[in-house]
Amino acid sequence: MSLPSATSTAPAAAGAPAADAPRPSRRGPVVMTVLTALGLLAFVLLADGGTTTLSLASARDVVALPDLVLPSRGAALVLLVGCAAVAALAWARAVGGRRTPSWVVPVFGALFVLAFLVWVVTGARVSLVSLLGGTLLLGAPLVFGAMAGVVSERAGVVNIAIEGQLLLGAFLGAVVASLSGTAYLGLVAAPVGGVLVGMLLAVFTIRYLVNQIIVGVVLNVLVIGLTSFLYSTVLSDNSGWNSPTGLPALPVPGLSQVPVVGPVLFNQNLLVYLMYVVVAVLHVMLFRSRWGLRLRAVGEHPKAADTVGIPVQRTRFRAVVLGGAIAGLGGASFTLGASAAGLAFNREMTAGSGYIALAAMIFGRWSPLGALGAALLFGFASNLQNVLSVIGTPIPSQFLLMAPYLATIFAVAGLVGRVRGPAAAGTPYEK
Incomplete structure (x- = not known):
């Protein structure tokens, strides 16, 4: 009887990577x-x-x-x-x-x-405070959208419909704020738009097991068509329906007067403060609570989660609807959080922010804090193009408009390297 070779039985050297371990991406x-x-x-x-x-x-x-x-x-x-x-x-x-x-x-x-x-x-002379403060404002919808993607994909559902959730949230926020005369009611109505899109996504992908990517793209097209139709037939003829007041800045006493950091972080509107809360609560709940453990189990191995008594379909449904509400709240940033005077709703005003939010989620490795940093990076690229256009930089305006999208491509396709999302994301589960 032949003896096993020495190479097959010798233990691996200390600190050496396992033979079957994937090589780190270069x-x-x-x-x-x-x-x-x-x-x-x-x-x-x-x-x-x-x-x-x-x-x-x-x-x-x-x-x-x-x-x-x-x-x-x-x-x-x-x-x-x-x-x-x-x-x-x-x-x-x-x-x-x-x-x-x-x-x-x-x-x-x-x-x-x-x-x-x-x-x-x-x-030239550039205000660093204004540059960073604008980054927070422009990055807010990306942060909310990325958080929606994190919640949904951690539960195993790919949420391509973030673009539609942002757009419908912006639409409802603008209309309700205009009719009620207060931006805070619009802030309450905006998540409803995201919930409606999230429920459609959940019904088709979880109940009827339709391909998640296809449903998400179709819902985006549906919301774009619906809001464009309502804009042309209702909002254009009734100016009182599309003249929202914006959320006022709420400076935190004492903290807002700290040089550089204070005006940037603590002289913002309510929506930005809600962004802080959502990111912190979501990170703690996702990695430090039983709810988060069950959610991640459903996204990694739904059959094993079902075996131990976790309701897979219900957990996924709730996660997708919660993600829709978060994304809808981010949609209010386009109409209510843009300035104290508000910003009228316009066709396709999200301009692909939902897809950039998805890129931020991947760049952040499906972590709320990581997605926050990535979304703020893309928000900085968007705000930088505005600043450079004002100071008259010699860079052509077309390249400035490309800046946030180029940053997205370089970040996700180049810098992020090899990452692995939730194992069951995009895979329907049926008992």
Whole structure:
């Protein structure tokens, strides 16, 4: 009888990856290296000399900080050296067969975006407080949409219909706020629109086992057509139906006067404060409660969850409806949270925000806190294009309009690397 080979019986070396373990993806390090090289070429070697002025003060600050004046080339070079160091760490981990830490991509993204900001506003003065505050406002619908996707997909249902939920929430929020004369009633009505779309998604995908991707796309088209029809036939002829008042800013006493951080975080409207609460509560409930454990079990292995007595279909149905309510609340950001004066509803005003929210969810690895950071990154890209168009940057306006979508593509297709969502997401369950 032959003896087993030494290679089959010898234990693996300490710290060595298992033979059948998947190799860490090198896509992230490659993209980081390419972006760093392009940044060095454009931001340092080809850039004109000059200074970048960032304003750190606002009208409510207790202590007014002086402007931060930076040499554009020098600051961009220091930031890009930091990008190179992060990319080197990612390469070392990938070559060694070890998983890249979760903080690497956000740190690289922040350093690269700051280098780009320093370069692109050379010779101009930009308010950092306004830039970051606008990021929160524009990122709010993306955050709510990403949270809706996290709840639904953690339960095993792919929610492509976030775009429709945002749009119908914006529509109902604008109409109810206009007719009632108060934005707060519109804020209550907006989640109803998301719930209606979520219930349709749940009925077709959970009850009748229709393909989740197809149903989501169809619901998006349905909501776009319905709101466009109502806009043309009702809202256009009755201006009183589409003139909502916006949510006023509610500064937190004391905290809103802290330099830089205070005006950005604590001088916002109620919708932004609700965003803080939703993200924090959802993260705790999802990973620190029995409800969250059951929800994640249904999304990972529904048959095993059913075996131990967890009602799979009911859990999924409730999760999809809850996600719809969260997304509908985010839709109110387009009409009620845009400014204190409000913003009239318009056709397809969400402009693909639901799909960007899905990308933020994937970039955030199906975690509420991770999705929050990714959504704010995309919100920053959207707000940056507005700021650059105001200061008259030489970058063509078409490229500025492409900025948030380019950021989405680079983040998800390049930097995020190999990720695994809930195992049963997109798979219908039938007893």
